[in-house]
Structure formats: C-alpha cells, structure tokens
Amino acid sequence: MSRSGADLALLLLGGFRSLVDSATAELARRGHEGVRPAHDFAMRAVAAGADNASELGRRLSVTKQAAAKTIAVLQERGYVTREADPLDARRKRLRVTPLGFEVMRQGEEIFEELRAQWERRIGPAELARFEDRLRELVGTEPVRLDAPGWVAQDLGGTGGG
C-alpha cells in the first residue's frame, strides 16, 4: 500500500467527523438545532474571558470581523449577549447566557458519552493508550477549526502569501 500515510490522515479525519457529526446530530435531537462545534468553541472562549469581538478573534485565530460574524449568530440564537462595556465605550461586552451554558454543558455530556462508547468497544486501557499516542503525535499546538473549507484552503505558514 503506497497510501498508508494519506489513509492515516483520512482515518484521523474520519474519527473526528464521526464524533462531531454524532454530537451535532444528538444536540439537534435535544432541541439545539444547528449548533456547531465552532459555536461551542466561540462560547467557550467568551466564557473564558474573550468578552469582546477583537479578543475573541485573537483567541480563535481569526479576524475580528469573522469573530463579529460568529458573535452575531450566537447573539441571534440567544447564546450570548452584548452590552456596552462600562469601562471602555469602544467595546461591546460579551456574556454567555444560561442557554449558551446549557448548550455547552450538553455538548460536553454528549462528547463524554461518545467517548465512553469507544471506551466500551476497545477498553479503557486501550483508549487511554490511544489518546496518549495521539497526544504525542499531535503535540501541543492548539488546534484551529476555522477557515471555511480549510481542508481545501491555503495555509498561512508556507505556501501562504
């Protein structure tokens, strides 16, 4: 097989998609239609202190404009609120709503359940080992899940421009 390398990549993608697709579907089933990982990520960043668009952009490694668009969606769905920042009139302070937190909570729960399923299939020790390897291989660089079609996108570092 001359494609084991590429296959490995596909397999990794497959694993990710499998989890995320299932989680998204389950979240929808529970009444949170159309919640996507990116939303969760953004909310998490907001909850973690990225309480304005520019900062959120920085944390998510996207432009502030992109962050603003995401925020608009989150706000529209009632997952975050935006109020004037009393300390800085330029800012609009973001806050995750109870509904937003609820979605995050359920998301976590679902992912835990999915992981537990995998664990049941191959055993806890084996999954732990698997995760260890994965961590080793991936390293510590934070993972970006950004650009539309990033699978097919130009990547900053090199080809860039």
Next chain:
Amino acid sequence: MSRSGADLALLLLGGFRSLVDSATAELARRGHEGVRPAHDFAMRAVAAGADNASELGRRLSVTKQAAAKTIAVLQERGYVTREADPLDARRKRLRVTPLGFEVMRQGEEIFEELRAQWERRIGPAELARFEDRLRELVGTEPVRLDAPGWVAQDLGGTGGG
C-alpha cells in the same frame, strides 16, 4: 476533566491537520502551490474512473455543480483535461494529466514520509496498533471532506457515527 470526549475529537482533528498542513506546505515547497487535499481527492476519483462531472460529484458526495467547479480549478491548473466524449455528446470526458499524476504521486510520497516520521517517533508496532484502533473506531464509512466549513455545518440527520 469533563472534556476528555471533546478533547479526543480535537486531538483527532489536530492529527489530521498536522498531517495535511505539512503535506500541503511541502507540496507547495516542491512547486505545487495551492494544491489541496480536495484536489487530490478529485483527481484520484477521476483517475479511478469518474471521468465526467456528474459521476465525480457522485463519488465525492457533492453536487455535480460543485464537482464542476472543482474540475474547473483542476483544469485551469493543468491537472486534468476535458474533451468531448465521443460516445456521449453530453459528456466532457475528464482525464488526469501527467502533471496531475505527478502531483498525486508526490502527495503520496509526502504523506508516506510524514507517516514514517510518526513511526520513528513511536515505533512501527505502536503506530500499527494505533492505526488498528483508529480503524476500529472509525469503521468503514467513507470519509467525506466536502462542505465548506463542514466543521461548522449542518449535518444531515445520519450523524455518521
């Protein structure tokens, strides 16, 4: 830690991105600027017999229109040619050019090299085991790498998991 499930997903994505980003960058370094996994996939499908837009769409699980757009790019870059099909005047027969094959070949080579690096890090046996687990977990469903921002996209009810 209540996020091990989600972290597992991220880790998988990280692994995929790590490989793909490296491969894309390396391919660019070798003069094939802007070649993306989706291109490779499409070329592979063409080479494997999807020699018209509609068929390609089917194989890639995207609409024929989307396939047509991809083909346009591939053609523009000289990776595929389009000629009238002598047997069916509706069709434009696709063929991967030598350049296209070259890109595929180099892509494979690069992925192999990346996999070999991982192998060197954790050992062949361990990597094999890792891949086995991954295969078990992912199953045999073909992996789609389609929709723009699929990470953040609505997913048809199937869930895929």
Next chain:
DNA sequence: GCAGGTTCGACAACCATGTTGTCCATTACT
C-alpha cells in the same frame, strides 16, 4: 420515428464563513 423521461453540463442566485480594506469613535501613550 417519435414523444416523453432522464442525464449531462452550464448558468445564476444564494448561503456560510472566512479574508482585506476602510473608517470612525474612543482610549492609551508621550
């Protein structure tokens, strides 16, 4: 041989999610 359905490919409009670039108000710095 031809009517009617199916398929191919093209075009246009649109959605989603990014990106630059520009601009103004506000804040921070010197």
Next chain:
DNA sequence: AGTAATGGACAACATGGTTGTCGAACCTGC
C-alpha cells in the same frame, strides 16, 4: 494636546458548497 493604537462596523470579495432551472443529448416504449 497630539498621535498612535484599539474596537467595532461596513463593504467588497474569495472559496466552496447548495438549489433551481434550462437546453441539448440520450434512452425507452410504443
């Protein structure tokens, strides 16, 4: 106070998908 930096808005555009529609070519049944 004057100037730089920052936050956010808006507009234009790139990418890569999606529907919807349509004409031309093919296929099938009568």
